Amino acid sequence: MKIAIDVSQIVYGTGVSVYTRKLVENLLAIDKEDEFILFGGSLRRFQELKAFGAKVFPIPPKVGDFIWNRLHILPIEYLVGKIDIFHSSDWTQPPSKSFKVTTVHDLAPLKFPKSVHPEIVAVHKRRLKWVKKEIDRVIAPSTQTKKDLIDYGVSEDRIRVIYEASVNPPADLKRVEEVKKKYQVGQVKYLLSVGITPTKNTERIIKAFDLAGGGEKLKLVLVGRPVNVKIKERRGVRLLGAVSDNELAALYTGAEALVYPSLYEGFGIPVLDAFACGCPVVTSNFSSMPEVAGGAAVLVDPYSVSSIAEGIKKALGSRKGLIEKGLRRVKDFSWEKTAKETLKVYSEQH
Template sequence: MENPSGKAARPLRVALDARYVQEHFPGIGRYVYHLAEALAALPEGPHLTLFYNLSQTTPRYDLPALAARFPRKITLKETSARPFSLAEQYRFFFPALRGHYGAWHAPYYLRPYLLPRPTVLTVHDVINARLPGAMPSRKTRLAFAVTTRLALLTSKKIITVSQAAARDIEQLYGVNPAKIRVIPHGVSPSFRPLDPAEQAAARSRLNLPKRYLLYVGINKPHKNLARLLEAFKLYRDQSGDTIRLILAGKEDARYAGDLREKARQLGIMEQVEFRGEIAESDLPGLYACATLFVFPSLYEGFGLPVLEAMASGAPVICADNSSLPEVAGEAALYFPAENVAAISTAIGEGLGQSEELRQKGLARARLFSWQQAAEKTLAVYKELSSKK
């Protein structure tokens, strides 16, 4: 990159708050890591400074190794200020000032609010406003409302991951649409179909049943897993099919017991496998060997597991709400999330159309990439930097 004088222009400097690359934020951590990786891979990408907390990391995403791969594009800066802490409100002001950043990218609404650099905020969803029952107390709901509005108000640009989420932000918070940029997630190349030998190895390594329905995600109430258990039992009872159900993903201890008790009450505990959190290296195999992927969520800002399942060659059925039809397009079968009988029927139809759904899903997944997400995000950074 050169300026009019013929000298090489200095790359745009961007601070990306990577403190969320940790176990407490599995989805946001994945977003930050893959976005940083894709931005660093762009030929004319920015120079990224990743602020991270060494005491709160995850083996899933190795930030020092990422910085070592892109030594001219990524600098790591350690901080002791943790998310949710008072310290984060004052410890980043002077580092931001000294860093001469064209933009500060906050991937979460709980963030430093008073910064001397223009801020880009990524809003992944507004579930706590759309489904207030997702938060346990009135006090918590009030805190969420105040901090979300403060984050939106103090950000120059807002990135969100779907048109559905953008509409929610506009309608629920009165944000000017001109301030919002919709940039969908990408999908990692590690999610791909496996050949027969690779499938056999994955089945052996993960001890997978021959046929199984799969759900991947957290176990919070809005994921609608209680109805999925009911629909699974109804499908098995009506069809006589002996297919199993695997529930995989990080478990919130507050709800883990409830779902197991539900399975016991339904008499399907022996047919349901609660796998809990899955290693990043094992996820592609789990998806690729699935007979059918089922995603019954009541609300999503994006729905990345749907895209990962499609990219892995798993046929997909999912709820017909929020962002899910936008992500899956015509490559999935849909059902109303609150209708157990409809979910059961969709399971049967999905199994009957599995090869067609598989091919459509593979084609759909190819429309999403982290490179595209990085290019569009870089354009937002440049827009902000030019207005300083």
């Protein structure tokens, strides 16, 4: 079979980027019979796409949205030739005569429209219209996302749940100390929070940190660039900005716990990354988080500062047991398994 995959998203450094890269790498490693055609649209980031082995077309995101989501013209075969299967990205939905597969990672822009730019909301609405109308199989990373898709009108019989996996292996102690020194974290114990957005619940995390006794003997380290949230550094709170995957692994490994009471996740890779690095996790008691955590994390009410604070205290008091549970839980997931289950979806063409 000829399988075309839109890999445009690998250049953006997001969870979708991680998924796309890991899925394709594992598909190519285990499937030697089918022909894979990787392609992407970009004007400024074409070198990164080429380095990944993709054909690059001079189609920036806005143009792709206009052609494929608004007008819905120019079948993808016009660019890649005749194919049997087309796996589209999460941004555009070109028409195609092939068996059409897409992955919907979450519906955050539609469920929390005030947390992102209005144009992003509009793009996802336009694309979802064609997903509902034309896509043969929709891959969701959790049963929570499957439920959301059904709520938004996607037929249940077309949805397949395929879990994702962790990305960051644990760092050695030398690397942990190097990264702590680089970012001036110091030798004080710290909690880690990944992502600074309204849905990542950063403001409540800071309040819960204070309530749990954070300060001189326990810091809060925030990773990521603030998006629609105004956060300032103060005593006990360090704002690191964006860090590399390697540095993030070191921060997980050195942390007392990951505090991740997100208001919504399609999956929640940071939970598994923390588990893999031997880092206890405090996360939300709804959305996809309990499904991913599988009883290996401290679950809290993300809308309650006191609940988050109590969760932090509980995690700090039972680190050994939580670390052991997390290391066992993360073994249930692998990108190889993700790829194999995706190939099963492709085989439903017959």
